[in-house]
Amino acid sequence: MAEVAKHVGVSAMTVSRAFRQDASVSEETRRRIMDAVDALGYVLDQSAGSLSSRRTGFIAALVPSINNSNFSDTARGITDALENTGLQLLLGYTDYAPDKEEQLIEAMLRRRPEGIILTGGQHTSRARRMLEKAGIPVVETWEIPETPINHVVGFSNGEAMSLLVRELAAKGYRKFGYIGGTTARDTRGSQRRSGFLKTVEALGLETDRVISFGVPPITMEQGGQAIISMLERWPDTEVVLCVSDLSAFGALMECQRRGLRVPQDIAIAGFGDYEISSICHPRMTTINVDCYGIGKQAAVRLLDALQNDDERAGDITLTGYRVVLREST
Amino acid sequence: MAEVAKHVGVSAMTVSRAFRQDASVSEETRRRIMDAVDALGYVLDQSAGSLSSRRTGFIAALVPSINNSNFSDTARGITDALENTGLQLLLGYTDYAPDKEEQLIEAMLRRRPEGIILTGGQHTSRARRMLEKAGIPVVETWEIPETPINHVVGFSNGEAMSLLVRELAAKGYRKFGYIGGTTARDTRGSQRRSGFLKTVEALGLETDRVISFGVPPITMEQGGQAIISMLERWPDTEVVLCVSDLSAFGALMECQRRGLRVPQDIAIAGFGDYEISSICHPRMTTINVDCYGIGKQAAVRLLDALQNDDERAGDITLTGYRVVLREST
DNA sequence: AGTAGAAATGTTAGCGATATCATTGCGCTC
C-alpha cells in the first residue's frame, strides 16, 4: 500500500480510504489511486485490515454435510444473502458429530468471525461456553432447540412429520411404517421419528413398523434395502414414511425394480422436497421445508444483529413447511 | 494472550509457542498455559498471527455451484485432504460466470490464501494477471486447459464422452442424440458436446440430433423436456447421451411417465455417475469421473507445492474415468 | 567440577493495514 501511495504521491491513509465507499476522497485522487493500483497489480490485504479495524468480514457456518443434502441449499441461501455485503463465508462440515462441531467452532472462532450459523441445537458444553464468550451473534438453524443460544431460524421437524402422518391418515392409510437412520446423532432425524411415533399412536394405530438402518445421513441405497426389510417383516404395510427424500427415492426405485406398484401395493413418502421428488416417477409425496430460505433468513438475521449491535435478545424465526401430496401416496 | 501470559507468569512468546506442535516448550509449562487458556476462555487470534507469520492458513477454491452437482463431491475431497493440516478452505461459487470468477479471485486474494483451486481453464485476463502476481500455487481442475496457469488435476471431458459414444456404438446403436445446455459458459459441457459430435461423425453417423436446452447447469426437469423435443423431432433416435446424470435422470423419468420403455424404445446415458444413477430404475449408464478424487488430488497437489516451495513447474495430473454400462442402454 | 551443546524462555521489532486526531485548503457569509 505504501508503494501505491508513493507512486501516486499521497499518504497510505488516502489509499486506504480510496478503497472504501463511504470515505471522503476526491474523485480525482481516487481515480489516480485506482490507476496506480491496476498498474502495480496491488491487492488489498484484508488480514492486516481486519486486525486494525477489528472487523474480519467473516461469517462462519457449520453444516452436517454438504453432499447431496438439503444443507447445500442452506449454504447457498447463506452465500446469496451475504453477496455484496463484503462478508465472506467460512464453511465447515461437522459430519453430524458434536465433538467435531466443537473443534470446528474453535477453529472458526480463531478467525474472529462476526457471526456464526449452526445447524441444530445439540452442542457440547465447551462449544456453548466458547460461543458465549465470543460475544458474537449466533443463529441455530433447522430445528427449534430447547435452550437456544441466541437466535433461531428453523421449524419443528417433529410437527412437520406429524402433519404428514395426519394428512396421509386422512387419505385412509392405516398401517404406517417408518424408515430412518440408526443413531441419535442426527437430532432432526430423531425428531422426525418421534413426531411420527407420537402421531401414529395418537391416531390409535400400530407403532412398531420402524426400520432403523444406516448411519445418518442415510443413503438412497440404504433406503432401498430398508424397504425390503420392512416388507419382509410387515408385508401388509400400506404406507412408508422416510426420514429424507433420498432414502424414500431409494425405496421407491427398489419397489419398482421388484415389480411392486407404488402407491397401489405400497405408498411411499419422503421429507425435504428435493428436486428429485418432483421429477421421479411416480412423483413423490414429501414435505417441503424451504432449505434455501432457512439459510437466507439465518444470514439476514445475522446481518440484522450485526447492524443493530445485537442486544443478545434471542429471536426465534419459524420457517414454513407444507406437505406436498403427489403420486406416490 | 498477554493476559494468559501474566496469569501463568511467562512471556507472551511462550504462550504463543505453547500453541504450536513443533515449538520447544517444556511439558510442564505447556500444561500450565493450557490450563490458564481454558480457565480464561482464551481463543487464539489467527488474523493477528497470520499477519505476523505471513501464513494465513487459507486455501481458496472456486467451483461453479455446489447444489446437487459433482462439485460438492470435489469440495468434499478438498476439505477431507485439508483435514488436520490446519488449513481452512475458503469456498466460492462462480455460477459458471468468468467475471464472477474474477471478482471472487480478487476477494479471495485479499485474504492472502496460500494456494488456490479453480474449476476449468477459462479465466478473464485480469484474473490470470492477478493469479500470476499473487505468486501462490494454482490448481485448475475438471478439465485440461490449453494454457494451464500452473498445476492441473483433471481429464478430457471430450475424450470421456467420446469413449462412451464408441462403447455404445459397439453395442449396436446407430442413431445418437445429445442433450445439453445452451451456452458455452459451461466449458466442460461444451467439451462433452464436441467430443460427442466428433466421434459420432468419425463413425460415419448422423450428427444433427442435438437438443440444446436450458442454462447450464441444466436441471432434471429440463432433461425431461429436452427428451420430449428430441423424440418429437427425431422419433427414431435409438440412444440419447446427456451432458450430466441429472438431465439424463429427468429424461429417463419423463420416458417412463409417457410409457416409453428404456432401453427398448429409447436408450439413455448420463455423465458423472451420481449416486442417483446406480439407484434409479432402470439403472443408468454413465461415465464415472471420480469427482471426489479430483478435489482430493487437487488439494494434495497444492499441499505438495506448498511444502516444496513451488518452483512453478506446472504439473498435469490426469484423473481416471470409466464408462459404466448399466440397464438404461 | 567444568564446559559444550541443546532446550527453554525472554526481548524487541515488525507484519500491513486502519482509527483517531490534526492539519490544510477552499468556498461562503456577513
Added chain:
DNA sequence: GAGCGCAATGATATCGCTAACATTTCTACT
C-alpha cells in the same frame, strides 16, 4: 477580509500476534 464550516488529506499509534535473535537453564559428558 475575517471567520466559519466542511471536505480532503496527513501523521501517529496501535491491532494481537510471531520471527529473529538474545539469554538463561538444563543435560550430558569428560
